[in-house]
Amino acid sequence: MPTNSSKQVVKKTSGKMGKLLGAANMILSVIPDTVEIVGKITDKTAPIVDKHLDRQHQLKQSLVVIPNLLDVDIQQAKEHLEGLGLQVIVLLAKPNKRYAKADAGEVVAMMPRSGKVRPGSLVKLYYVDDYVIAESKKDIALPDVTGLVLSEAQELLENLGYRVAAFPIKPRSQYASVTVNQVISMSPNPRISLTPVKKGSLIKLFYLDAATKQVSRILRKSEQDKKAANAQTIKKNLDKIQEILPGKKVAKRIK
Template sequence: MAKKAKGGNNPLKSFDKWANTVPDTAKIIGDAVQAAAPILDKALDRNYEKEKNRISIPNVLDLDLLEGKELLEKLGFLVTVTLVKPDKKYSTARDNEIVDMIPKSGRVDKGSVIKLYYVTQEIIDSSNLDVPIPNLLGLSITEAREHLKDLGLKPAYELLKAEARWANQQVNTVLDMEPKVSLFSSTVVKGSILKLKYIDEATLEESRKLAQAAAKKQLDLGQLVGRIPNFLPQNKQE
């Protein structure tokens, strides 16, 4: 019979040996936190410095343009100004009043751009007047321009792309306009822009080619349809 080893296996000694080899979790976490602390501190410092250089945007709406611009520039902002177009909502505004700004609120870096929008008395006067939208279709560009001028409106021009439907139209004639009278709108504010759409010689020539090609295609299709009965089986008479 084999002899037992002296002392045998001692469970307590085995556990102590295993426990001594297990890392101290608390110590590892503590070391990791300690190592990360400088990085976290630097990030917090950067955020603090960045936030310290940010300033709140004051609301300068309804102020005089020069007053609002001066206030923003003293705070370190760069300011741009834009004159708005006539609109009914400006009919009760004051001359040189700030009616809009971008951005309107929040905290931004010093040196950020603030856009101010303002009105003049001319814009206010134009905002108080509605003008019926004229029908300028068929007029020459010159006639249409003069008519708009008499109404206190401004023309803009758009050269149309070639289309078959323009093949029989006149060059430099108003073929379409924007805006035009509709169920939803029949007037515009005085000073508004109306777009006059027309064709020139090159566009007319290209439109005629497109019309000819469309006519030929339709003719070829008609001839093909006319030949279909010839390909159908004929009923023999008894």
């Protein structure tokens, strides 16, 4: 027969189990409500997401492709961009050596240069005129014309706005095999000069003419003959030493 103490234990245990079952039932009853709430939120959010994606798609479809209009006439480039629904600002570019060979009135830079933009976006076009081109040519680096034929070197430098004076170079043996009228050196020397040479400056070209080449050949022949004579003299001296000292070997070095 159960005692009072055992009855109390059973009662407490039953009470705890009841509380646990009650909590479990509460959780189970809440889960369907939560799922229902999440579903409702998802149903409401889906149209918003779809609408956002549609807007992005429409935006991409409406973007205007900017073509590369470098080297195009500034007026034609402006009209073309305005025809695409874009705003255009025309600006005169500052002198730069990159524009030295450009034609007056052509586009030399643009911003943005290419890509896709929204309709009505602003595009800046930079162009050059005769003044900008003339100023840009002043910054051109002096080209190295050594090795060129004199006439070609003169034409190149004069087209760049330099004055040219040509002088025959002095004969030297190393010029014996150089082509006649070839530029041997120049002053100022672009490989040495650290400061830019301004347009209109005098450039001196030193070239090899026919007379200089002939003398250079004579000098080389003389040097070769002298070298051969020295080698022969050394050989004779070694032979004499060999005769005086027949029992010893003498190293022969002939250069």
